[in-house]
Amino acid sequence: MRMIGHEARTGTIRYWTGLNDDRIRKLYTTYFKFGDAPVRRRRGRSPTRVGPLVRTPLRALESGVFANLLLANGLFSVEQPPGPVLKGNVDLGHRFCECYETYDVLVPRGALSLEWGWNLLISIRRGDELGITRCQTCSICYVFDLLSLPRSACPACLLFEHKAPLMLTPLTG
Numbered sequence: 730m731r732m733i734g735h736e737a738r739t740g741t742i743r744y745w746t747g748l749n750d751d752r753i754r755k756l757y758t759t760y761f762k763f764g765d766a767p768v769r770r771r772r773g774r775s776p777t778r779v780g781p782l783v784r785t786p787l788r789a790l791e792s793g794v795f796a797n798l799l800l801a802n803g804l805f806s807v808e809q810p811p812g813p814v815l816k817g818n819v820d821l822g823h824r825f826c827e828c829y830e831t832y833d834v835l836v837p838r839g840a841l842s843l844e845w846g847w848n849l850l851i852s853i854r855r856g857d858e859l860g861i862t863r864c865q866t867c868s869i870c871y872v873f874d875l876l877s878l879p880r881s882a883c884p885a886c887l888l889f890e891h892k893a894p895l896m897l898t899p900l901t902g
């Protein structure tokens with residue numbers, strides 16, 4: 730129910746809860762479709778590209794806020810990667826939702842939807858495209874593209890130096 734409220738895709742809800750598609754559809758139809766605050770149903774697969782998550786310093790910073798919340802909530806582990814089993818783990822599914830709700834408070838008009846947050850989490854856990862590191866200068870944790878060389882500089886330091894354009898275009902998908 731909580732994930733439907735955040736417009737999660739059926740496949741994402743199925744992964745976390747083990748509910749079948751028919752059950753998820755019925756929950757949506759019963760509790761959301763005709764409610765006071767209509768919730769959209771997103772079709773198709775979850776986003777899988779990582780580029781948009783770190784394309785600009787502002788994006789990387791927002792992704793970093795979410796990654797910090799995920800790390801603090803034990804949804805992935807740096808010491809013992811990738812971290813706990815998520816499939817069918819409803820308790821951690823709630824924690825994932827809490828991370829998203831906290832992100833939504835911390836980052837006004839943030840670009841990440843729950844689905845982009847999910848993409849971020851599984852990309853970090855997979856460890857082949859996105860990495861997480863700490864800036865030696867300002868100490869924030871940020872997300873970076875493992876495949877781009879040279880490694881991108883700390884997004885917070887870049888933004889404070891006003892070297893980066895502030896792009897506020899929404900992510901699609």
Ligand SMILES: [Zn+2]
Nearest residue numbers: 864867883886
């Ligand atoms: Zn920095």
